[in-house]
């Protein structure tokens with residue numbers, strides 16, 4: 001599936017955030033979890049968002065316009081210890097300001113590596129989103145790295161760990177597993193009337 005998608009802009013600091021027009025879905029998760037890859041897979045454009053084997057690839061907030069309908073926002077990953085302190089100090093406010101203040105934020109795609117499972121950051125993040133009434137879709141990435149029975153176990157485990165009502169979606173950029181389910185969830189959020 002190929003969906004019209006274009007890069008809009010990047011921001012290195014909150015003062016560079018563009019004026020918000022379309023609803024935004026933010027892609028959030030640990031460094032190297034596959035955020036940029038998932039964006040490319042969802043729209044069927046390989047090189048739209050830059051990906052890398054080296055954690056910490058995405059250092060800016062990047063906006064992509066999807067189908068003239070909504071923005072996917074690629075946020076820098078959290079939790080990568082090897083990034084030097086100065087860089088980390090500049091990322092935190094970038095991510096936090098975006099999530100706390102962005103009035104066109106319609107929902108969050110929270111990505112968790114299926115082999116790592118839920119960690120402290122995600123445990124804190126889900127109640128924070130719930131308190132702000134921000135809808136979230138939890139995706140377990142790199143599902144191709146586990147056999148089917150293990151995938152199912154990890155989905156149930158993540159659901160329990162995070163206290164979710166719905167099953168997280170196991171996704172893979174390699175097999176396209178879960179991509180249709182992601183689309184259904186995303187469209188539901190961006191098409192919902194704004195509260």
Ligand SMILES: Nc1nc2c(ncn2[C@@H]2O[C@H](COP(=O)(O)OP(=O)(O)OP(=O)(O)O)[C@@H](O)[C@H]2O)c(=O)[nH]1
Pocket residue numbers: 029030031032033034035036037038050051052053054055056057058059076077078141142143144145171172173174
């Ligand atoms: N096997 C497999 N590898 C994947 C998948 N998704 C991403 N990867 C690999 O994981 C690595 C990191 O992917 P990125 O998309 O750059 O991760 P990111 O979350 O954007 O990373 P940062 O920008 O550094 O925070 C790359 O080597 C990808 O090829 C997947 O579904 N399956």
Ligand SMILES: [Mg+2]
Pocket residue numbers: 035036037050051057058074
């Ligand atoms: Mg990235």
